Amino acid sequence: MRSAVIVFPGSNCDRDLAVALEQVTGRKPAMVWHRESELPEGIDFIGVPGGFSYGDYLRSGAMAARSPIMRAVKDAADRGVPVIGICNGFQVLTEAGLLPGALMRNARLSFVCKPVPLRVENSQSLFTSQYDAGEAITFPVAHHDGNYQADRETLDRLEGEGRVAFRYLENINGSSRDIAGILNDSGNVLGLMPHPERVVEPAHGGTDGRRLFEGLLETVA
């Protein structure tokens, strides 16, 4: 699997994601700067990492979503290349229109930074095939703007089509229907606020995130 990690000014989880991908796939991902307008040849997985791209100016993810590389990411997603957006990456993907809804300021206004229990809602996706449906797992979160909001029609559609991938077992940020992660309509784009790349080896205090990347490797490679 040849993966790419997109790097914006202010990204700070790009290295974590690259290390997780290298550990699982055995190949160093290409680190692609936001000013590039094309992805390297033969990329079959794209990660949009966490952080504070452009200092969260205007809205979280708003500026990054309009940077040159995002056109290439959008084209690749349209061709079916799997794309994951983690934390700020999720915000970028919603701002870019690759995923529906928006991520707003946490309902209690505080920055939430802790491991949180999640439920795997859909175990049939490219990203979640190594989990059992309904399984409880723990990923860390670290965000200020993780409050997922969309209109009722969109939420109903996401639920009806099995596109809610992960749900918080305890609502930490005000997200509608406890949504922690969603899929696009073709199932090849996943956005989630929690950080699977921060729980891939025992030294991290957990390994629940590793299976996400292993599942991808199995489907993509």
Next chain:
Amino acid sequence: MKRRVFITLKPGVLDPQGKAIHHALEGLGFSGVNDVRAGKLIELDLADGTSDAEIEDMCRKLLANTVIENFRIESMETA
């Protein structure tokens, strides 16, 4: 020419910042505040003749996230 763009959360969208401001006002002893909504003001200095349609396009493509926000464009008095 100068234009002001006001960006506000759509009605019904929870505004935690507005709520916190509301509580702070109450904490200072101001009574009779029914609700507070916080938004953004963006001032644009534009080439003369920039059309309204173009400014609206700027709002839709970047300045506002129309999933959750409304925008209103106002002309600014030039001194």
